[in-house]
Amino acid sequence: MSKVNLTIDDVPVNAAEGESILWAALDAGIYIPNLCAIRERKSPFASCRLCWVEIEGVDLPATSCTTPVKEGMKVQTRTPRVLRLVRTSFELLISHHPVDCARCAKNKKCELQRIAREFKFKLKPGKFRKLLRELPVDSSHPCFILDPNKCVLCGRCVWLCNEVQRACALDFAFRGLNTVITTSGGKPLGESDCSACRECVSVCPVGALIPK
Ligand code: FES
Structure with missing residues (x-):
């Protein structure tokens, strides 16, 4: 399989042609938040809206799980626009997620906790009303x-x-x-x-x- 060269957060990355930016970044040790991606799934579900990136020369941010790598691409994962989008998606998820981590079997292995840690987000709904079911x-x-x-x-x-x-x-x-x-x-x-x-x-x- 042929390879392409790109940069992610200014780090040179060599990834298989056709691979998504998400998996190329994760393979290179660059964390992009994600909940719904599964590598083997060929058509991404793209429901969590957490995996935003910006690509040089592209006007709008893109979800990295649905965007394939390209030769010479320059990807940024922590721009102010990306951080705003990730925060909004995260706060929406948290607005209907019971935050009872100490009593949850997934405590310390939960992806929501990981995202909160990586991005210094609070496990609180922020601007959204808490809507528990x-x-x-x-x-x-x-x-x-x-x-x-x-x-x-x-x-x-x-x-x-x-x-x-x-x-x-x-x-x-x-x-x-x-x-x-x-x-x-x-x-x-x-x-x-x-x-x-x-x-x-x-x-x-x-x-x-x-x-x-
Ligand atoms: S990983 Fe969920 S939208 Fe990309």
Whole structure:
């Protein structure tokens, strides 16, 4: 596979042609926040809107998971415009995420905590009103628990369950602010078609899917 040369935050990077800026940066040790990206997924879901970058010669910021690298590209990941966009996306996510880290099984391994740490953001909604949901926690499965209140709707679990494992146990339901991850037919997880591979648990970036 041919390679292209670019710079990210002024660091020379050599990446495979066709690779996205996100993965090129992460491979080079340059952190770009991301929740919904999965490397193997060829068409990015691009739902979290956290992975913003600016590219020299391009007017508008771009999401790095959907933008392929190009020879000679100059990418910046920490410009004032990028920081504003990342902060807004982060605050929107936090506005409907219960921040109870000390009691969460994902404490210290949560991607939201990592983003807050890297960007010195507070785990508070900022300019947005806190809109918590009170959805039932599903602990009917013998191996793991689904807490939809903590879900950031990144879609990683749904993609893996359907496109990789072919179990088709998890899916999105409803729209807008009511969107949730659920099982086909809305059955409890313990009665669903889950094959207990637990891949969904391993890719959940927050504490929405945790092992028992
Ligand atoms: S990682 Fe690019 S939009 Fe989520």
